[in-house]
Amino acid sequence: MATFTVDGKQYEVEAGTNLLQAILSQSLDLPYFCWHPAMGSVGACRQCAVIQYQDAEDERGRLTMACMTDVQDGMIVSVEAAHAKDFRASVIEWLMENHPHDCPVCEEGGECHLQDMTVMTGHSVRRYRDKKRTWENQDLGPFIGHEMNRCITCYRCVRFYQDYAGGKDLGAFGSRSRMFFGRVEDGVLESEFAGNLVEVCPTGVFTDKPFSQHYTRKWDLQSAASVCPGCSVGCNTFASERYGVLKRLHNRYHNDLNKYFICDRGRFGSHFVNSQQRVRHAAVKANDGVFEYGDVNAALDRAVEILKHEDVVGIGSPRASMEANYALRQLVGEENFCRGLSDSERIVTDQACSILMKGGFKVPTVTEVEAADVVVVIGEDISNTAPRIALAIRQATRNVSFEMAESANIPLWQDAGVRGHAQHQRNALYVATSNSTRLDDIAEATVNALSDGITQIASQIAGQISGESHENTFVTSVAEALLAAERPLLVTGTSLRDPNVLNATAAIAWALRAKEKEPAMLIAGSEVNTFNTVVTCEGLTLNSALTRIADGASAVILENDLYRRAQSDSVDRALEGDGEVVALDVVESETLVKANVVLPAASYAEQTGTFVNYETRAQRFYQVFQPQDDIQPAWRWLSKIASRLGRTDASWTTVDEVSRSALAALPGIDASLEELAPTKDFRIEGEHRVARQTHRYSGRTAMNADVSVHEPKAPVDDETPYSYSMEGQNPGDQSGSVIPYSWTPGWNSNQSIFKFQAEVSGDLLGQSGGKRLFAVPSEPDAEVDKEFDFSVTQPTRPAADGLVPFPIHDVFGSDELSAQSWPVAQRAKGPYVLIHPDDAAVLSASAGSGVRSDALVGSFEVVIDDCVQSGSVGIAVGLNGRVEIPDRTIALVVDPDFEPRQLGDARVIAKS
């Protein structure tokens, strides 16, 4: 430890800590721009100057950049010294020479780090007389606005985009006082992490384009802590609303998960909440087949009538909350409850959970993924299915650069030095997938095969580790690297729908354990709450549930479009048969329109609930705003039906009650709601609620004056620790699960997050939230079957008319709800297939042309991928409303009428 003095007060930190970071960790104010807690220092902006004294006698000291200095024991510095303050004001004066004076009409105003730092340094008078430089801006696609005139040239954007996230199409151009940050030409930013530029940019150069359209200030947003529903990682977010519209999502720091960054599916995928496809009213289908709405009671009565049938089936959903799934299960009984996974997904997900819970492997947090020294990705295109994990893997490959820097005496925070010294040296990453991936560029080696082939390769790696001798150099080099690793990590997932891929990956992990290694194993699930549905109960298979409905059983379908889960014909048989259906959902779907009763379900932003992520971490998300029209949380609809049926065992009045019951019902799991997050009775200092609104909230505006000139009474929140008003607090030391937004005096931007942390990039003062439901056993459970049959049916080149289909996932479009968020819908490709160039030649199909097949719904754009096995076809799932792909070879033919979808195409879902 080192003791250092700042303006006469002594502090203790680890020796060698970066001085700026150390000062901020003491919660002191020191302006900065180019430094970023996740990206270290480069010394570009010169804003964080302090005076460093040689010893106690030194009165003059020397100006030094805190971000480029190590803390040494006995160090004496001053932030407040006049010379340092003058210099810092000077830096702002230089930066403001060319910065527009348009704060009042700039969308960044009120949460602009530059604005904060300008106020902090006291610069207020303009002495520069020359003209300001101006730029033409670029159209960077539907996500990111670009306003280069505001740029202060801190280089954070390119450092994040290129260095941190591996993006290639955003760069620093020009030189001297004419530095331009953008693309070579207008066009969509390619990286799925581009949205982080909004938060990385210290001013308003890169802005949240959908948010900009709302002309809303941060201080006028009503926010709550939320959890991203986009994939199985469960990144923490701040979700913000105004006037009944979910305006935007920002990253909410979680020490073990997303830290400072989320992906664009998460950031821009939530506008489905405001979509025109939203189901807003309870409706009953009349005899003529037309829905009648307007009478909630009539809808409930009809639902009750349907549920009085002697045979009732409930189909849950991996995208619905734990509470909704549990309420349905209680209502229909475990033997009549289907978890809502497709049958292929159910098998692979059950296997995943069995391995996670019984395998005895460490299940890594995202932070632990970043710490791995050898990573092997097996059968999962993780950049598309769980992008935040891919970003963490990218960081893991940098660990060797820190070791190299350490031995070269380069401070680890000196970003450019660490990167420059390591050059292209990386930790080994191996990728075995069915198609090319966005991690291939940093992989030591890749291999491409269909899931059978991947299984074979993985089982050979396991064999090689156990002493077998294989010839495949990929197999031998992976085995060698894993055996040499200190923190080996295996990453796989369920997206190929092949349990053998998981089994073979587990076999590698067990082989490593036998060699005294402690492998970590990460299995990405398919949706936000997939793992919750598994731990709930076994339940019916989807096909048996569909058969029962087809045979006349009544059904409750919870937030689930069954056409995405099963083949269309079997869904048609069920929904068009005699069985009557009550469907609850957030957005319209093919399933919903075939129901007899429709009940509008609250989105995640309109209710409080729980999602369980890939680590089985149960995380609470809170209601951001009250739903409008007839919309209610699904569990509440189900409670109301239960109560009308006289079923007190399936009826609750507050979400905390249903959450407690759901947790108590989890087999073999001992988790209390309080361990997950604060409950409704939580009060700060015993008396204050957490305020959803900032204390600068504008209050009454003319926005709703056409309805009433009276300011509406703030709703009372009976279910959460939050208030629907400015009344309450956000002190920062409450549980990380109930931080509604990041703000402290003087720090209006998201940079204020350090004031909520015990130390920079450490845990939150009130600790990051959630609880893992399963403690991983230190040894494999005796019941686990470690002897799998990996005999492989070699994918053989099928007859000329057939290609072996396999699923591919696209970060933009494959996920059901985010695909209906208008920015994502604009960003997403149309339905497409990946095929090998040889197959394209056989088909006479070129890239961009269209193909179709009798076995698939709709036409597909041809995308050529050298990595796809000849004789196979990757089908982008979800983009045509279908996720399940045929289990036999399919014949593709060219569709001469095909037109590829263009960005911003009118066919994309209308924006709300």
Added chain:
Amino acid sequence: MSLLETKPLTGRVEEVGGPVFLEDYEAGGGYVAAKKAVTQMTPSEVIDEVKDSNLRGRGGAGFPTGTKWGFVPPGPSPDGGVKYLVCNGDEMEPGTFKDRWLISNNPHSLIEGMVIGAYAIGATKAYVFLRGEYFEPKSKLAKAIDEAKAAGYLGEGVFGSDFDLDFRIHSSGGRYICGEETALLNALEGKRAQPRNKPPFPPASGAWGRPTIVNNVETYCNVPSIIQNGADWFRDLGLTEDAGTKIYGVSGRVNNPGLWELPIGTTIREIIDEYAGGMQDGFRLRGLLPGGASTDFLVEEHFDLAMDYGTIQAAGSRMGTGTMILMDDSICPVDMSRNLQHFFAQESCGFCTPCREGLPWVESLLLDIEEGRGQPGDLEILDQNAQYIGAPGNTFCLHATGAIEPLQSALKYFRDDFERHIVEGRCPYRTNGNA
């Protein structure tokens, strides 16, 4: 003493009467030193000899060359990686043209010096980073490299030893900042020409993250004669504390502008009067930048000082490249300062704030003052900017520090001129609005 012993850098060129290629170079004793070093000396003996010679970097900073070489971890790298030897031939300092002359006229002395340097630090790859506009020097150097390769002095098994040296020219894309050694290395790697933070210093982590030495052309050209004639001979060449000869240059309104190799420590007045032929009729010397545009003005009181590193530094400037720019009494100091600041603002790499944003402000203020739009208080703004931009450590590299040196000294020595511009609202050096 022969010309080669008094003028080790230029003597052979004088003898031959033009560019010296391999035959002439060897006839004058060329490559004897390199062969001696590679075949008879250990690397540490070579470094010690260079240290003993007190050779200091001729690029401007004057860092002891042998000491720098000694920072490179000796012997083969434990990881088997390469080390690099780089020659900084970017020479974009205004008023400086000595390296161009050396490369064009005595290219083998550069190659030989680099062979010795590479051997001393164990580098197997050498680059000459050449200013982009140096087409002619490049063709001469390329020819010399071909000759040296054919003779077995470069490539695999230099002089029949087991020492290999891959030797290449890299033509710069053309930015002043590439003369900063770490920006040069970034440019060499194909990256933006932005300086790097130190540490790590290039001898520990330079080109492509490997141990690297970067020296100036003139520095390398001095090395063969040191190995050949010994450190004592080299030290004795200097007139003052510094060792060896120096190529001095003079530009401005003198009768005979040019370059001369003289014992280091020759006085300013001697260089101007004896070699540059004194001022042209009708012009009086008011001040000079002793070592290129990025050095402080020296004035009358300094003209009898010896041109060596320590003396010029004590006078508040730097010897820099040793090539002087003279300001006579017809030149407006404000306009000259503006011109210099225009250059430096334009050549800023754009990385750090004070340099990127401060220099254009300074330039714009100087333009206002020069064109009669100066306002009371402008000099104070200039002073403040000069202080905050110019202090070493306030900016990321020394580009802005160098840029401010002529301005700060102009504000000190020619302050009356600045004040007159503001008070009179015009440039007193202009008649009828023309300079």
